[in-house]
Amino acid sequence: MTHVPTSNVDDIDLSDMAFWALPLAERQQAFAALRAERPLAYFEEPDLSLESHLAPPKGRGYRAVTRHADIVEVSRHPEIYSSSKGAITIIDLPEEMIEFFAGLISTDNPRHARLRRIVSAAFSPRRIDDIVTHIEDVAGRLIDRVAGWGECDFVTELAAPLSLEIICDMMGLPPSEHDTVFRCSNVIASSGDHEYLEPGDDPLEAMLSAGYELVDLLTRLSAFRREHPADDVTTALITTNIDGEALTPAELASFFILLLTAGNETTRNSISHGLVALTEHPDQRALWQADPAGVALTGVDEVVRWASPVNWMRRTVTTDTVLSGVELRAGDKVLLFYGSANRDESVFDDPNTFDVRRSPNPHLGFGAPGPHFCLGAHLARREIEVMLRELLVRLPDIEASGEPVQNVSRIVNGIKHLPCTFTPVAPRRP
Numbered sequence: 001m002t003h004v005p006t007s008n009v010d011d012i013d014l015s016d017m018a019f020w021a022l023p024l025a026e027r028q029q030a031f032a033a034l035r036a037e038r039p040l041a042y043f044e045e046p047d048l049s050l051e052s053h054l055a056p057p058k059g060r061g062y063r064a065v066t067r068h069a070d071i072v073e074v075s076r077h078p079e080i081y082s083s084s085k086g087a088i089t090i091i092d093l094p095e096e097m098i099e100f101f102a103g104l105i106s107t108d109n110p111r112h113a114r115l116r117r118i119v120s121a122a123f124s125p126r127r128i129d130d131i132v133t134h135i136e137d138v139a140g141r142l143i144d145r146v147a148g149w150g151e152c153d154f155v156t157e158l159a160a161p162l163s164l165e166i167i168c169d170m171m172g173l174p175p176s177e178h179d180t181v182f183r184c185s186n187v188i189a190s191s192g193d194h195e196y197l198e199p200g201d202d203p204l205e206a207m208l209s210a211g212y213e214l215v216d217l218l219t220r221l222s223a224f225r226r227e228h229p230a231d232d233v234t235t236a237l238i239t240t241n242i243d244g245e246a247l248t249p250a251e252l253a254s255f256f257i258l259l260l261t262a263g264n265e266t267t268r269n270s271i272s273h274g275l276v277a278l279t280e281h282p283d284q285r286a287l288w289q290a291d292p293a294g295v296a297l298t299g300v301d302e303v304v305r306w307a308s309p310v311n312w313m314r315r316t317v318t319t320d321t322v323l324s325g326v327e328l329r330a331g332d333k334v335l336l337f338y339g340s341a342n343r344d345e346s347v348f349d350d351p352n353t354f355d356v357r358r359s360p361n362p363h364l365g366f367g368a369p370g371p372h373f374c375l376g377a378h379l380a381r382r383e384i385e386v387m388l389r390e391l392l393v394r395l396p397d398i399e400a401s402g403e404p405v406q407n408v409s410r411i412v413n414g415i416k417h418l419p420c421t422f423t424p425v426a427p428r429r430p
């Protein structure tokens, strides 16, 4: 593995893929140095045109926002820090990709509010409470499948299929299409990890093809749902009519892709990081196991803080302004490093301690308060809670038994594979 010295802020390069291949602890050390010495450090952009003919020429660079208070400030002021100027990725999206990838998350008001209203009810705490039994059924079935094995790849057998199945069910996609969604969302969210590409693939072209495949799914599903409406999110998207206006085909496509990808990667990564943390901190695991329902109230958010599955989101400055004493010009890009905010020592006592009873826990794993705060936060919390509870009850000695294989990505703090072991037990429903 490439070694990147991280103690000296001049040696840190957040645009270098080698940085994101470092173990989490080393990356955290680098962020601690940035928070202390250069909390709004400037970085050159990676030159993605070297990797893809679709990428625009290298842009003007970005500021890395690493302190909790600054990320809160930026997220609260979408009129100054826009999500739609170009995109929420480092590069402005190439024309070809806008149709598929410039959804809800890369819009500002009034368009953002209009789009968010269409699906917000489906993700409200009440609606999510209604599907908890279903989440428990899916988790129980997945555990039953591996219960007798004594070991498995935790990510591919347990964490990934749970979030995949739940979001596909909410969208109304039949099981026969789940593999397609899994494959395409891996390509889209991993932003070029080689495991998900064929040798020689252009990463942006691969993302585009994955987008086409998902839109093909959407086209088939929406044709069926127009004839047979159901209580699912796809029906809500295709039948919506706000102030006499339906969603345009591009809005529909990007919404569908966003919901499938955002709901998939992040939750699976939280659950996988959760197992690693519980393995490395047996005292915390014992607390959780002794009182699964009580500890989950604080433990789930501590897992999300610890994992910080989304590394960053971008905003673009709309007007000259000053942030923490640094002058920013209209057009500047700022990246909000959530994992750094989540270890900010001015907000969290002992930020590098995994404490399942941490309260209060104002982490920014789901984003900071503001219009783009994670739509799926309630759903994600419930999935993490149910899966960890079921695991600790059904396979009480389950633990990570080897090094996690990291997803080498700038944007997702992901785990692709994680060996785990447990004492084999009989399935509840053979």
Ligand code: HEM
Binding pocket: 075, 104, 105, 106, 116, 167, 258, 259, 260, 262, 263, 264, 266, 267, 270, 304, 308, 309, 310, 313, 338, 364, 365, 366, 367, 368, 370, 371, 372, 373, 374, 375, 376, 377, 379, 380, 381
């Ligand atoms: C632990 C799991 C999850 C984490 C850590 C996470 C994290 C995030 C973050 C950091 C943002 C951006 C916030 C901002 O820009 O201010 C976001 C937005 C979003 N998330 Fe999640 N997310 C998770 C699960 C989910 C799930 C299960 C869904 C289900 C569909 C989902 C759907 C979305 C959507 C649609 C947005 C865009 C919201 C908007 O722009 O209005 N997320 N999430």
